[in-house]
Amino acid sequence: MRDQGLDRIAQGYRAFAAETVEESPAYVALAAAVADDRDVLRFLAGLPVGKRHPTLFFATVRFLGGVPADGAELHDRVLTDGDRFRSTMLARATQTNEPARCAALLPALATIGGPLALVEVGTSAGLCLYPDRYSYEFDGRPVGSRGPVHLRCATSGPVPVPAALPDVVARIGIDLDPLDVTDAGDMRWLRALVWPGPAEAARLQRLDAAAAIAAQDPPTLLAGDLLERLPDALALVPEGAVPVVLHTAVLPYLAGPHRGAFIERVRELPVRWIAQEGAGMVPGTGEPYPGGWGPYFVLSLDGRPLAHTAPHGGRVDWFSG
Numbered sequence: 001m002r003d004q005g006l007d008r009i010a011q012g013y014r015a016f017a018a019e020t021v022e023e024s025p026a027y028v029a030l031a032a033a034v035a036d037d038r039d040v041l042r043f044l045a046g047l048p049v050g051k052r053h054p055t056l057f058f059a060t061v062r063f064l065g066g067v068p069a070d071g072a073e074l075h076d077r078v079l080t081d082g083d084r085f086r087s088t089m090l091a092r093a094t095q096t097n098e099p100a101r102c103a104a105l106l107p108a109l110a111t112i113g114g115p116l117a118l119v120e121v122g123t124s125a126g127l128c129l130y131p132d133r134y135s136y137e138f139d140g141r142p143v144g145s146r147g148p149v150h151l152r153c154a155t156s157g158p159v160p161v162p163a164a165l166p167d168v169v170a171r172i173g174i175d176l177d178p179l180d181v182t183d184a185g186d187m188r189w190l191r192a193l194v195w196p197g198p199a200e201a202a203r204l205q206r207l208d209a210a211a212a213i214a215a216q217d218p219p220t221l222l223a224g225d226l227l228e229r230l231p232d233a234l235a236l237v238p239e240g241a242v243p244v245v246l247h248t249a250v251l252p253y254l255a256g257p258h259r260g261a262f263i264e265r266v267r268e269l270p271v272r273w274i275a276q277e278g279a280g281m282v283p284g285t286g287e288p289y290p291g292g293w294g295p296y297f298v299l300s301l302d303g304r305p306l307a308h309t310a311p312h313g314g315r316v317d318w319f320s321g
């Protein structure tokens, strides 16, 4: 008799392989191999439901010994080193921190007058709290003097590309488990979360450069749930600064009622609110994709959709009107 639990996990890995084609041919092959490997599926089935996702599993594989050459190597490593795989997957979470998302946030930030106090929920290591320290090129049009984190962004529509960088006076982040860019283990984990593939080298270079910027002027990071810690974070906003609550690639991690409670809370607060999330995660931003992700994100300001954006920020398609 077939085990339906294993079949469900296999299905998830097949779906991941289908979604990952362009970004990571190596993970496509490994995910397909996992879907056909009953031993690896049994290992995954022994983990709590929320800990079986390919992104977490493959980051763990990479963290503990690099990207396997093929499914056979992956099989051997999981079977011989299962305890370490298990403890890493239980201790760590998907916390991919992509500073290039700031290119999508910048036009929304530019429409708010400063000085700005950024309060990022689901901040990971806080690398999206430095939009003023990176430089940009929107269709070749520069913003800021060229620096070590240089973000190129293609656009369509009437994007309000700013003439200058925003004035950020406070950087406050909340995360269930904030990562520390000065900690070698946390940096190794952040690097392991980057998928092998055509964009990998540029992403790793950007991650390291952004981490060096953050290390020189660390953000204030609060540990805990975003809804619970929001009042503590807002209490740190300096007098005279405009509080901007922002988040990117976070809402799919919250169960529906939790997400609803967070959105209701932010709407009531005297803050500006920028979200860059999968369609429909913020009400009124489209039909949600299964699982909350999708091929594009929607950038919204105070709940009003402004643009479709590439999930990693390399493209902004601003809505007319």
Ligand SMILES: C[S@@+](CC[C@H](N)C(=O)[O-])C[C@H]1O[C@@H](n2cnc3c(N)ncnc32)[C@H](O)[C@@H]1O
Binding pocket: 093, 094, 095, 096, 097, 098, 099, 101, 121, 122, 123, 124, 125, 128, 174, 175, 176, 177, 224, 225, 226, 227, 247, 248, 249, 250, 253, 254
């Ligand atoms: C995919 S990462 C995105 C990180 C960052 N926003 C970015 O775009 O680069 C999602 C982050 O949300 C955090 N997170 C998930 N649920 C959370 C919650 N209930 N409260 C606070 N942080 C949460 C995770 O720990 C993780 O660091």
